[in-house]
Every structure is written in C-alpha cells, then in structure tokens.
Amino acid sequence: MAAMRVDRRSALALGGGVLAVGALTAGGIAVRSPYAPPPQLPAGSWDPGPAAGTYDLGGHRVELGGPGVPRNRRFRVLRAGTPVWWARAGVIGAGRGTLEWTDVTGHFSDRRRLDRIWTDARCESAEALGTDTLRLTGRFGVRPGEGPDWQLTLGSRGDVLEVDLEVPDADLVLLRSDLAVDEGVHGLGAQATGFDLRGRDVVLVTREQGVGRGKQPVTVLAEKTQGAGGSPTTTYAPMPTLVTAGLRGLDWSQDRVAEVDLRDRLEVSVWDRRLTARWRTAPTPRELVRAPHDTVPGWTGTGAILGLQGGSAEVRRKLAALDGAAISGVWLQDWVGQRSTGFGSRLWWTWELDRRLYPDWDQLVDELGQRGIRVLTYINPFVVDAGEKPGGVRRDLYHEALQRGFLVGHPDGGPYILDQDGFGAAMVDLTNPAAYAWFGEVIAAMPRTGGWMADFGESLPFDAVLHDGDPRELHNRWPLLWEQLNASVRGADEFVFHRSAWRGSRAAHWAGDQLTSWDAYDGMASALLGMLAGGVSGLPLMHADAGGYTSLPQRVVRARRDAELLLRWSEWCVWSPVLRTHESNRPAENAQVWDQPAAPAFAQQTRVFRELAGYRAEVVADDLPAIRHCWVEVPGSAAAGRDDQYFFGPSFLVAPVLQPGAGGREVSLPPGRWVLVWTGEEYPGDRVVRVRSLIGQPPVFHRVEDAGAAAISRRIRAL
Structure with a gap:
C-alpha cells in the first residue's frame, strides 16, 4: 500500500502531547506556525518609457504618466473619472x-x-x-x-x-x-x-x-x-x-x-x-457582490433539518422529545454505519445502507414522510476497504474502483491512501470520465428523500497522479469538480450542501467544522465571520452547523458545548438560509437539541424559523448574500464597521449573542427608526443601544417603515 496521509479529524485525536505542549504554551514558548507569511516582495517601479501618454478605450481611460508626473499618476486606469486601478510603485x-x-x-x-x-x-x-x-x-x-x-x-x-x-x-x-x-x-x-x-x-x-x-x-x-x-x-x-x-x-x-x-x-x-x-x-x-447560484428547495426553509444518528430507534426517540417543533428534514449521516476512532464517532464510507443500524429503513422513511419530514444522507469523494466492517458489504466499491483504475494515484505507484484516524481511504479520480460517471451512479443510488451533505473536496495532494491533468492546476478546482458531480445527479427538490468551494461554485455551503466553543478563532463567532466573507466572495447561500462540530475532551484544551451555547448558536441560525443541527463528533459529551432543558426552547426557535419561510424564500432566490455584512446594506454607517451583526436579507438586522452568560448586548443601529422584533419597541437609529436578550431572542430589528417585516414580527410575537 502507498504512503498514508492523515486529515484534520485524525489530528484532532491530539494524543499524548497535551500536557507537554500545554506547559510550553503556559511558559510562553512559541511554536512557529508553518502558515507564517513570507517576507514582502520589493516595492518595484513602473517606467512608462516611450509609451507615456493617455489612452481612451471604451469606458476606461489609461494614464501612463511620464517624467514630471506625480508618482501616484504614473499608472492609472479610470472609469468615469474615478480611479479603478493605480499604483505609485x-x-x-x-x-x-x-x-x-x-x-x-x-x-x-x-x-x-x-x-x-x-x-x-x-x-x-x-x-x-x-x-x-x-x-x-x-x-x-x-x-x-x-x-x-x-x-x-x-x-x-x-x-x-x-x-x-x-x-x-x-x-x-x-x-x-x-x-x-x-x-x-x-x-x-x-x-x-x-x-x-x-x-x-x-x-x-x-x-x-x-x-x-x-x-x-x-x-x-x-x-x-x-x-x-x-x-x-x-x-x-x-x-x-x-x-x-x-x-x-x-x-x-x-x-x-x-x-x-x-x-x-x-x-x-x-x-x-x-x-x-x-x-x-x-x-x-x-x-x-451579486453572484448567481442554484436554487434551494423551498421545504428547507419551513423547519429545522436535524442531524440525528444512532439507528432507527434512536431517531424515533430523539424526534419524540421534540414534539411541537417545526422539522422539515432529518440528516442521517450514519446511514452507512458507524465506527469508533480516537477522534470520536466516524462513518463507514462504503456508500451502502447499514441494515444492522437501520433494519427498518423503508418503514422509518415512510413514517417520516407522512409527517412531512425529508431524509437526507451523507457522502464524500472517498472509498474505503470495508473488509473489517461488521456484517460485510454487498458491493465492495473500493476494490471495484481499484481494479478499474478509478482512484487517484500515488507517485510511488498504487492508489493514494489517506489515513482517516485508523482507517485508510482513497479518492475517486474525478478527472477520469469513466470514474466520474461510475461515482455519479453510486451517489444517485443513495437512499434518501431530501438530499445529502457532500463533504470534503479539499484533499487532493499536490503530488497526486491523475488520469488527466496536473494536480497543481486541479487542487483548487477539485471542490468544483466534486460539486458538479453531485449537481449532475441531484433531484430538483433535493438539498445538497458542500464544505469546500472554488471559483464557479453555485451550490449551498456550510461554514465548516467549528469547535464547540464561543470564540472568534474557531468557534461560533468564527462561523459568522466566515459566512459574512463568503457572502461577498460568490458564496451567497451559507449556513452553519448549529452548535458546532469539533469537541475536544482533553483537559487542557477542552471544548464541549452546553445548552446555552447550543441554543445561542441555533437562535441566530434561525435568521439564516438553513437551520441545521449537528450532534458533534462526540455526541454523548455535548448538549443536544432533544435534551432537557434545551428541547422546548429549540422547538420554539424552529417555529420562529417557520414564520420566516415566505421571506426566506425571497432572500435565497436573490443573488445577493442571504447573510449580509452591514457594509452591504448600510455602507458609510457606523454599523458597517461591525463584524458581529448582520442583515438577513434586506429587512432584518440580527445581532447574535456571542458571549456566555450575557443577558444582552450592544447593537449599532443604522440611521432611521428601528423596531425590536420580540417586543415591538421602537429605537432611534444612528447610535449604539443596549438590548436585553433572552435565550431564543437575539436582538433582531427591522425598519419602522418596512410593512412586510412588521407583519412577520407580529406573527412571531403571537407564537
């Protein structure tokens, strides 16, 4: 077998160096990051030479200034008199x-x-x-x-x-x-x-x-x-x-x-x-910042998509604890079966239904369908040797792909095996037309009624051997190839969401694997930051794992979510394109939405989410980002300088509570008069106000004159 490489989830087992490295950190001894930026390049210069002059081309004017021209006008391109591109050096x-x-x-x-x-x-x-x-x-x-x-x-x-x-x-x-x-x-x-x-x-x-x-x-x-x-x-x-x-x-x-x-x-x-x-x-x-994108099925905006696992009986038990909740889908990532690793609960990437875990799958799907609940599953671009899987498999996709030459190759020969914390996985070569079509058939054959998570896509090694092309050229494009493959077999009413992206992406995305923590480095606040930046980069439909994903058990670095973090995270996800939960990598150690006392509060949040369905449908149909930095909606205002609040569509200003134990927070209101959704109270704008916030009620405002938003707010207050 070729050399193995490990991924983030493998790394998160972290292992025996916890105390030693913790001591180093406490002692102020720095570990140099391999991501440290390199030295800046020389400033350089621009000499227009004999080409000095002014050139009109279409709607632009190019100025190549010669001797005597100020440095800031040596090179300028203008449109309608406004500089578009200029450089002094x-x-x-x-x-x-x-x-x-x-x-x-x-x-x-x-x-x-x-x-x-x-x-x-x-x-x-x-x-x-x-x-x-x-x-x-x-x-x-x-x-x-x-x-x-x-x-x-x-x-x-x-x-x-x-x-x-x-x-x-x-x-x-x-x-x-x-x-x-x-x-x-x-x-x-x-x-x-x-x-x-x-x-x-x-x-x-x-x-x-x-x-x-x-x-x-x-x-x-x-x-x-x-x-x-x-x-x-x-x-x-x-x-x-x-x-x-x-x-x-x-x-x-x-x-x-x-x-x-x-x-x-x-x-x-x-x-x-x-x-x-x-x-x-x-x-x-x-x-x-407008960006075209694929449509999102309307049913995704009518209720929460719950991340559940553990088998048929567990799915039924957890749903029963959320009586009265608005639920549009259940996302059963373990439809393929579970395996235990040092990182936590992982999946069998065999891409066939595990009848040991879901013996009555068809009956379960029918029951959920009668309640208007869709079933979503999970896939990624890897296949695994399933020789140790309990119960075996009916179709061995790994060996089938290996025999047919459908796997990304290693420079030393054989498939490129990537370690996934105790098990190896190989990537399907998406540059091979036959492999592309073959894996499309595998994806299309997944049992589901609502769509799936299309995970990974960012792992192509730079030294990989491909059927066609240079991995240095294709590494960044791989997420797009993966997205296009999934789109080619996605049904019109199915929701497929991705983690990785690149130029040309049109799919819905989620913000990745955050820590189950509050912080802006890798926790809840960082998810919001990523969504705001993605929105102005051509990724207008982003959402987050409500509650986060990555839980760490080690004492020095412990990251576990309690009910407060889970509910504070989900309450602002209500004001986003999709409300989707995740059990985390260590479900037993983290608060869940079906647990007491979180369940009634979360059920109430789902009903608020449902009241926004009509408005949400308009927002996600637009080619503007659904979650918008205030700079997009109110440029030039003091609010445009804040990274901790956002507009959901054009009407609602949302200020998530991002600190534990906070009974409220400050909100920078843009000019105008604003109404607090939960109380109907009016606030003068163009100032910072302190707003009380109960769990489930993050500060959310709309403009006084926005009749549509006012009607939605009245319905929410009546819930």
Whole structure:
C-alpha cells in the first residue's frame, strides 16, 4: 500500500502531547506556525518609457504618466473619472522559483522559494487593438536584458476592465494596486477572521481550516503534535475574488495557488505564467457582490433539518422529545454505519445502507414522510476497504474502483491512501470520465428523500497522479469538480450542501467544522465571520452547523458545548438560509437539541424559523448574500464597521449573542427608526443601544417603515 496521509479529524485525536505542549504554551514558548507569511516582495517601479501618454478605450481611460508626473499618476486606469486601478510603485511583477508543499494531517502549508524576482517594469510600446483594447509590452529590470519580457493587455467591457498579463519565462506573475487610506478589503472566500483583510497575507488554497486557528493552547497543541493548528486565513472555501470599500472588485481566472498580500498594498501573485483578471466597479456594494447560484428547495426553509444518528430507534426517540417543533428534514449521516476512532464517532464510507443500524429503513422513511419530514444522507469523494466492517458489504466499491483504475494515484505507484484516524481511504479520480460517471451512479443510488451533505473536496495532494491533468492546476478546482458531480445527479427538490468551494461554485455551503466553543478563532463567532466573507466572495447561500462540530475532551484544551451555547448558536441560525443541527463528533459529551432543558426552547426557535419561510424564500432566490455584512446594506454607517451583526436579507438586522452568560448586548443601529422584533419597541437609529436578550431572542430589528417585516414580527410575537 502507498504512503498514508492523515486529515484534520485524525489530528484532532491530539494524543499524548497535551500536557507537554500545554506547559510550553503556559511558559510562553512559541511554536512557529508553518502558515507564517513570507517576507514582502520589493516595492518595484513602473517606467512608462516611450509609451507615456493617455489612452481612451471604451469606458476606461489609461494614464501612463511620464517624467514630471506625480508618482501616484504614473499608472492609472479610470472609469468615469474615478480611479479603478493605480499604483505609485510597481504595477506588475514576475518571478522564478518553486512553491513547496507540506501536507500534514490534512493541512497544506507552503514554502515559497523565489530564485529571481522582478518588480521593476519598463513599458516599451502601447498598441490600440480596436477602440476598447490596449496592448502594452515591455521588459522587467532597470537595465537592458536584466529581466524577461512581458505583455499586458487591457480591455474595456462596460464597467469591467479586463487584464491579461503574460510572462512566458516566469513561474509566478503578480498584479499590484494601491489602496486608499480607509479602503477595506473583503472576501477571498469563507475567511473566518475580520471582515477587513488589510494587514493580512492570504494564501488561496483549499484545505482543512485548522484546529484552533490561533486559539491557545489548542492551536499550538494541534500544530506541535499533528501540524493541524491552522491560521486565521486557512479555509475550506477560498475564492479568487475580493471587493473593497472603494467599490472596486477584483477576480481572476487561474486555478493555481495564489497569494494575496494586503500588508502594504493590494498584491495578487499567482503561480502561473499568465494572470487574467477583471477589475469591476459598481455604484453600491449590493451591485458589486451579486453572484448567481442554484436554487434551494423551498421545504428547507419551513423547519429545522436535524442531524440525528444512532439507528432507527434512536431517531424515533430523539424526534419524540421534540414534539411541537417545526422539522422539515432529518440528516442521517450514519446511514452507512458507524465506527469508533480516537477522534470520536466516524462513518463507514462504503456508500451502502447499514441494515444492522437501520433494519427498518423503508418503514422509518415512510413514517417520516407522512409527517412531512425529508431524509437526507451523507457522502464524500472517498472509498474505503470495508473488509473489517461488521456484517460485510454487498458491493465492495473500493476494490471495484481499484481494479478499474478509478482512484487517484500515488507517485510511488498504487492508489493514494489517506489515513482517516485508523482507517485508510482513497479518492475517486474525478478527472477520469469513466470514474466520474461510475461515482455519479453510486451517489444517485443513495437512499434518501431530501438530499445529502457532500463533504470534503479539499484533499487532493499536490503530488497526486491523475488520469488527466496536473494536480497543481486541479487542487483548487477539485471542490468544483466534486460539486458538479453531485449537481449532475441531484433531484430538483433535493438539498445538497458542500464544505469546500472554488471559483464557479453555485451550490449551498456550510461554514465548516467549528469547535464547540464561543470564540472568534474557531468557534461560533468564527462561523459568522466566515459566512459574512463568503457572502461577498460568490458564496451567497451559507449556513452553519448549529452548535458546532469539533469537541475536544482533553483537559487542557477542552471544548464541549452546553445548552446555552447550543441554543445561542441555533437562535441566530434561525435568521439564516438553513437551520441545521449537528450532534458533534462526540455526541454523548455535548448538549443536544432533544435534551432537557434545551428541547422546548429549540422547538420554539424552529417555529420562529417557520414564520420566516415566505421571506426566506425571497432572500435565497436573490443573488445577493442571504447573510449580509452591514457594509452591504448600510455602507458609510457606523454599523458597517461591525463584524458581529448582520442583515438577513434586506429587512432584518440580527445581532447574535456571542458571549456566555450575557443577558444582552450592544447593537449599532443604522440611521432611521428601528423596531425590536420580540417586543415591538421602537429605537432611534444612528447610535449604539443596549438590548436585553433572552435565550431564543437575539436582538433582531427591522425598519419602522418596512410593512412586510412588521407583519412577520407580529406573527412571531403571537407564537
């Protein structure tokens, strides 16, 4: 068997180094993170040379200033007199070198080695190609023959400036832009950190998000023992798109790994010889962040989707404890059977129904259907050797795929086996058309009535052997291939949701595997941050595991949810596209929604969720993010500077309670007059107010003049 690699969930067993690393942390001894940003590249320069001048192309004007022109006007592109792209120093750059990857515990960290870097560029010619395209050519370096030649083509297409930079002799190319003093930068995927990314260096590679992500001592422990700590910018769902507070947007088409350095300016480096990008402008943030997406079945908005497991009897027992709750679906991830690992309860990835756990599956599904409850299941892009599975399997998908050459290969030969905490798994090669079709048939054959979770997608090794293509090109695109495969067999009324994402994604997503904790590093508050960033990056339909997923039992790093955390998490998920719960990786150690005293409170929350069904349907049909940072709805207000509150659609301002034991919180109200949903009390806007908050009633407001929201609020108060 080929070499094995372990993933995040394996790492979370953490193991014997707990006390030792905890002592190191307590003693102030730092463990260097492999995600530490590299040194900044030289600032460089721009010399317009003989091409100096002004060029009109379509709706844009290009200014290539010559001697005597102020530095901030040496390179500028304007639309309707407003700068879209400008730089005082280097505008473009290139380099030669390598990007070396360490793949430990399912986390990818990189080491950038640049043998040569050129950030001084001289323009030798400017050629108009029609009325809307300008081609600039030149060379890098300040002396003749010092650096390679480059070609930069600019095209005006309405409010979009198309950019195409080619450097045939480079391994890396980059674009740069200055930023205004107060111009925040947002997006780049589901970044679970501050909404304004200025000061960050973000590597865009889809990967496990990390354990702790800066929360101590769990991060240093996970890093020291398993290389799994992550950083504030590691994410399952990066996206090569950003927007700025200056109402500019930048996205690019290359799938290879990119680095976005925002420590001094806006700098996008792509490990490719070509970078094709688009600068976009819009009059408002709303117009800048629109993103098309697939439809979401209406039934998902009428009640909670409960994550349940344990077999038929347990599903019935848990549902009985939630009498009176609005439930639209049950998500039975263990339909394939359970296995125990050091991390907690895991699944048998054999992709066939486990009749030992669900002996009366058909009867259970019929019972639930009569109550209007759909059944959702689970799948990921792996297959496993099921030789040790109790009861065996009727169809051995692993050996079938192995014999037919359908698995991702290892460079040493054989399939690439990835350790999943005590069991090995191999990925189906989605670049193989026959394997793609074969696994599509496997997915289509899953028993379900409502859809499924399409997990993983971010694990393709950079040294994998594929049927077709370069893994360096396909690593980031793999989540999209996985998404497209699932979409190809999804029924029109089925809900399929993903964890990983990349450019072109159209599916619904959830915010990943957070700790069962409150914090903004890797807990509840981080889920909200990731959803806000994802929303302006092309992922408009995001939700969270209500209650979190990752529970850690070790004394030094313990993360367990109590009823308060579970209910506070679910109460703001009510004001989102989907209310879906998860039992966590250690169900017996964490509060559950069917437990007392949580069950009555959660049932009440589901009824509030149901009252929002009509409004929710309108929100999720829009191509704006369902959960919107206040900057999207009320730019320029004091509320737009807050990352701990959001708009659910255009009408409701939601301020989640993100601290334990808090009986309320401060809310920054935008200008106007606002009504507190739970009481009908009016508040003057454009100020910070302190609002009392009972469990189940996070501060939620609507504008006085919003008649539709007022009607919904009256119905909620009558529940």
